[in-house]
Amino acid sequence: MKIGISYLFRVIVVFLLLGPVTPAIAGKTSTSLAVSPYFTSHMILQRDRIVPVFGTATTGTLVTATYTVGSFTVSRTDYAEADGKWRVDLPPLSATTEAGTLVVSGGGKTFTFADVLVGEVWVLSGQSNINLPLWQCTGGAAAVADAGRYPSIRLYMTKLSGVGTSGTWLVSSPANSQYWSGVGFFFARALQQDMMDPVPVGLIQVAKNGSLIADWTTFGGNRGRYYVGNIIPIQPMAIRGVIWYQGETEADPYAYYRMLPGLIGNWRADWKQGSFPFYIVQLPPISGRDYYAVIRDAQVSTIDEVNNIEMAGIIDIDTVPSTEIHQPNKEPVGERLA
Template identity: 35%
Template sequence: MKYILPVILTLSVTLSLRADVVLPSIISDHMILQSGAVTTIWGTAEKGEQVTVEFAGQHEKATTDAMGNWNVKLTPLRASSIAQKLTVTGENKIVVDDVLVGESWLASGQSNMATGIRQSPGHEKAVFRAQKDNPRVRAFLNGRWILCSEQVLSSSAVAFFFALKLEQKLDVPVGYIIIAQNGSRIEPFIPEAEHKAAGIIRKGSSIHNTRIMPIVPSAIKGVIWYQGESNHGSDDYFESIKALSAGWSRVFSYPNIPLHMVQVAPFDYSRKGVPSSVLADSVWAAQYRAAKEVPGVSVIPIHDTHINVKKIHPRHKQPVGERLAAMALKRQYGKDVVTSGPIFSKATRKQDKVLVSFSNIDQGLTTKDGNDPRCFELSADGKEFVSATATVQGTQVIVHSDKVPAPQFVRMGWFDTAIPTLRDKNGWPAHVFPAQMVE
């Protein structure tokens, strides 16, 4: 009898030291796997343990390395709305229930991406109510997958409307992974290696290390990004966007990863109504430059979505999510959809007036309110700008100011509280533009 206790204790210690198979939280019940891409399933277990993964008729095995890490790769999966089980077996067995295959997107940024549907206006909440219990729209939030239920009300409104539009247009399940931090600058999202390569002064990759890396190497289709308010006034925001794109392309093994950005909304950063172009010259300029120069990057304007320049969090998130979805539908899925409003083409002088021409006009120029376009300005030297009258004439806008009889520069919407009204007849707003020389 005296030998039984030591034996029991020894057995107990042995069992407690055994390392069960453990999966990361992203691989859990209700998850949506990315279709058409190699899918990596990974986790930890006892050193040297053999692990078997079974899903959708595939059986893959791996042996853990010296650190107890393992991963297997599943061949590209076809989209499916039929719930399936993913089984992982080692010394123990894990069954992940209700797994769908469709489209998976990372939704990241700061508070305007994090803001939930609860803060949306009534008509947007009504859209959610109509979709409540839709089994094909799911979110990964705070370490777990949640279904389209009351729980989703606290998830990103922008990401929800983005995912809903994709689900409706593609007829497949869509999941969105929310990694957003209120008040954060862009720098904490950037991997340290890209910080160093870009020479970014502000260091630290806390969000990348603690929130992005735990979902790597998940297969995703791309990223929607709504951030920049906390970087207004930064002189290196363009380099930061480049570094973010390069870093996430590297860690997700996805060259030129799609990165669809939201142009930060107009806001009175002076909080005193003092005219300023700090946001425009720093963040907007960087966003538009990145959309032109960085492969995979795009930007959508939102200044026409019922903006209140005294509130940094615009309430109307549905048009934001749907415009991001349009960009993804065109670029990633090859759909014939409109993804941009009028874009500045050139400016020519005719006596004391400036004729501004636009490209990318769909069905003609108009304004949101039916009145003459607002927020056009003229300058004789490119430094001091004055407000000017503007009139739509065909595919051009005629700009004039008695205060600038010999205009040399024109710009539209290039100050922090600007809410231009020019748009095309399809409903997309014209892109704002900085000072342009008049020919």
């Protein structure tokens, strides 16, 4: 068969305009689908709220998220946006201690997360007192030995916190829980014990020893290095609330009067989950740190100024020695928060 010169000319023009046929045009697809690192096996999803599942992928990738527990299955889909981010919202789920499965797929890739429970999810943030590991707390040895009795308490440790295994959800056990926030563990245990029908409790520990409140917010023009690098990536994960234990090393305690309400407003606005509970731990009286009285007053002032705030008062808990800012008796702190 002869091919005319004019036909070849047209083919060449089309080739130059459109370029060579790509694998995608030929029917093969590729994607860079990834799920947020806060989604792993053994995780806990927040009950009774829309559950965003999110990550990144090639623009236009259709992403499907499916949660299955027993005979119940729910599935939703959405597309990756132009910025490469995707978000699929699962409808509100009921609490369950039965292990479920979360499957995320798109563009030929599939991620499967097993042993997923549904319950209450709390973020633990601040500085060294929220990071103080369970094994260092008063009564910590007994609590660690008993940790295996609470398999529906789970914790995700961020690398920022710098203790224990990070980057995955862990089930409460002596080997795992010894490195968890003592305040967090005692809080979760008390929360379950206070429930007539206990539900799973998930903790996300994201704190930094010695950090200032300005590190945790972009309010007032702050750069908020830990907020930008470690809190924003968690958003928009569904949570019940936040526990905040911070203020021990502030250079300007009087700034706390505006910084704490500003931080809370900043977190709530960016999280877009309404005025979720924000629990703060009152600083104790420490010998040689008279400015703690200013921080305590600012904490009380914030309760009066901002809605849905609670504070665990701990000034009556003995501090030994009196100069120790990391008092180890964290069990009553966690119990009062619950």
